[in-house]
Amino acid sequence: MTAVLPPPVELLDPPGDPGVLAAARDDLAGAGFALGVAAAHLQGSAARAAAWLGADASAAALQTGTAATVVQTLHDAVTSAVVAVDAHHDELVAARARLSVLRADQEADAADAQTRLASLVDPAAQVSSVVDPPGVAGVLAGFDAAEADRAAEHAALLGSVAEHAASTAAVLAGALAGVGGGGDLGGSSASAAVTLHLAVVLPGHGTSVLLDLGWEAARALTAPGTAAEVVAAAERYAPVLADPVVAAAAVVALGRSGLTQLLTQVGASGADGSTDPLAGVLARTLGAAGAAGDRVPGAAPVLDGVLDPDDPSGDPDVVALGMGAVLAEPGAGADLAARWVRRLLHREAAQGSSSVDRTTGTGPDPVAVGLGVLVAAGRSDTAAGLLSDRPTWDALLGRTWPDGAADLVDLVELAGRSGAAAEDVVAAALTAAGADLLPGSARVLTVDPGTWAVVAPALTRVAVDHPAPLVAGLGSPGAPGSAALLSGAALLGSTEERRGLVATAVERAAAGTDTSAAVTGALVALEDHARWLAWLLPTVVARHDAAGRKADYDLLVTLPVLLVRGPWGQALQAGAGLLAPVLHADGSVARPAPAPVPTGPGGVAARLDTSPGAALDPAVLAGALQAHDEVAAALALPVPLAPSPAVAPELALPDRTDGRPGRPVLPGHPGVGAPGPR
Structure with missing residues (x-):
């Protein structure tokens, strides 16, 4: 039989505490009253600076008016919040009161139904009977119907309270929006947003708050x-x-260790090419910090010191990947990109390889990312600022570029539009390119031939538009740095087309001056050196590559074959010897063409003799020849050689422990005279 009441329906109170809401309402009301009093004072006589005159009075009136507007906005926001919180408090109290009534009715109905069932059922007969006595079904049905009504009303009450809570939250968010705290903020961040808003709009609120x-x-x-x-x-x-200001203060507070910690997290999480949300926040923060200027001293050293170029461990390389991930996010900006690209390149130069090559990650090359940001920003002054740094060019020209160095070419073109600053770009680039080609250098060719082939045309265009550094170097080849610059210019002119473009620009810049003839004489020496480099470098690189192929062949084929004994070993050794030339692995290279013969003084005279039949001024010719000899001495040009086949220069194997494996080593000049570029 079924004469048992079902379990009662749960009638739980809706979420929320009326006491907390009442306390919040009272606090808001108190704040509103105080704001109302302040607003009244600011609108009255206290708002006027009676003793102030002229500009001071106008400034005081402006600040007072701003303060009055802020206070009134706050008063309106607090008033809206008081009304909304009070209404929700009443809604919650009413719902809880009604639910108390429903629970009391539920208890009364259950007790009444239990009493009626007890009067209808005989306990002795209940055990053996399978049929409910008459009237039991009606009692149970009545109780179930009442429970269903209560459940429906309970659900409606909860829904009404939830809907009212949502509308109250919307009102509060709207009130916050007027004072800088709108949106999806909550908790401490909403409070911080309001504080930030007030710090910005209230006169004299102070940088200390920010x-x-x-x-x-x-x-x-x-x-x-x-x-x-x-x-x-x-x-x-x-x-x-x-x-x-807030961003710069955060950077200062983070310090190098704190920022390194965050960049390490970004670099580690993005090593597989994924994006860490932290990178976006850091990009916007660090980009904003750069706009703070002198208002927050100390941020720049943190940004500059975040990567240790001399640390041989792999930890800074993970930081470098994090830097690249940050630069890839919107908001990082060109200033941060220029700052960090320089730092990244200095580390590459110190370690001999890029951070990507030194890690197992598959993330993008941070240097390439930074150059892309600079190109996209289109700021020629920032591009020129980066490319005016000689160590930066050392690393840029010494690395390989999987994308073909397209962004580097674009950046050079952009820097070329920076006006006078482009002259510093030309000087830095050519000095970096030519330093290894001078007597007394390490003779290790650090300029990557593939990179130079891509960048040289763009650099030529910039040098043609801004030839002043070349003119100055040709005029004073003995000045500090001039020889390296001229050596780089010779490398730039190692093709006939580029050589002609540069020569035309230099002669045009010097035309009409007292030094035009001397510049022409110096230019002849520079062109002779350029032609000699055009002959030498392909031979050196070819012999270097041949030596590398032979070393690999000996390691993989020749040495293992030597371990085989007996007739089979002899046969394999003979076969390996025959196979090496077929695979171009015997270390040999084709005989080079004859070395170019410097035009020397005759070339100077021919260059100056532009009017057939008219004799050259001996003083002019003497000055031009002296300029030629000075440049020739600075670059250590060889004496003219007889027009006979020249033996390819000897090539020492590169030092593979100097951090720059696989770089060709330049020999001296063949022939008699001063040693050539090394």
Whole structure:
């Protein structure tokens, strides 16, 4: 039989605490009253600076008016919040009161139904009977119907409270929006956003408030926790970190160690090519920090010191990958890209390879990412600032570029549009390219031939538009740095087309001056050196490559074959010897063409003799020849050789322990005279 009441329906109270809401309402009401009093004072006589005159009075009136507007906005926001919170408090109290009534009715109905069932059922007969006595079904049905009504009303009450809570939240968000705290902010970040807004709009509110926000954000970002917790903290503070002063203060508070910690997390998580949300927040923060200028001293050293170029461990390489991931995000900006690309390249130069090559990650090359940011920004002054640095060019020209160095070419072209600053770009690039070709250098060719072949045409165009460094170097070849610059110019002119373009630009720049003839004489010596480099470098590179192929062949074929004994060993050794020339692995190269013969003084006279039948001024010719000899001495040009076949220069194997494996080593000049470029 079924004469048993079902379990009662749960009638739980809706979420929310009326006491907390009442306290919040009262606090808001008190704040609203205080704001109302302040607004009244600011609108009255206290708002007028009666003793102030002229510009001071106008400035005071402006600041007072701004303060009055802010206070009134706050008063309106607090008033809206008081009304909304009070209404929700009443809604919640009413719902809880009604649910108390429903629970009381439920208890009464259950007791009544239980009493009626007890009067209808005989306990002795209940055990053996399979049929409910008359009237039991009606009692149970009545109780079930009442429970269904109560459940429906309970659901309606909960829905009404939830809907009212959502509308109250919308009102509060709208009130916050007027004071800088709108959007999806919550908790401490909403409070920080309001504080930031007030610090910006209130006169004299003080940079100290913004600095405090930056320090607060830095503490949250470096607090102990998981990577996910760091990302969550970054996203909470992202809105306030968009302010330059707050961002710069956060950078200072983070310091090198804190910023390195965050970049390490980004680099490690993005080693597989994925994107860490932290990278986007850091990009916008560090980009904004650069706009703070002198208002927050100390941020620049942190950004500059975040990567140790001399640390041989792999930790800085993970940091470098993080730097690339940050630069790839919107908001990083050209200034940060230029700053970090220089730092990344200095580390490459110190370690002999890129950070990507030194890690197992598959992320993008941070240097290439940075150059892409600079090109996209289109700021010629920033491009020129980066490319005016000689060590930067050392690394740029010494590395390989999987994408063909397209962004580097575009950056050179962009820097060429920077006006006078482009002259520094030309000087730095040519000095870096030519330093290894001078007497007394290490003789290790650090300029990558493939990179130079791509960049040289663009650099030629910039040098043609800005020939002043070349004219100055030709006029004073003995000045510090001039020989390296001229050596780089000779390398630039190692093709006939580029050589002609540069010569035309230089002669045009010197035309009509007292030094035009001397520049022409010096230019002849430079062109002789350029033709000699055009002959030498392919031979050197070919012999270097041949030596490398032979070393690989000996390691993989010749040495293993020597381990085989008996007739089979002899046969294999003979076969290996015959196979080496077929595979171009015997170390031999084709005999080079005869070395070019320098035109020398005769070339100078011919260049100056532009009017047939008219004798050259001996003084002019003497000055031109002296300039020729000075450049020839600076570049250590060989004496003219007889027009006979020349033996290819000897080539020493490169030192594979100097951090630059596989670089060709240049010999001296063949023939008699001063040693050539090394």
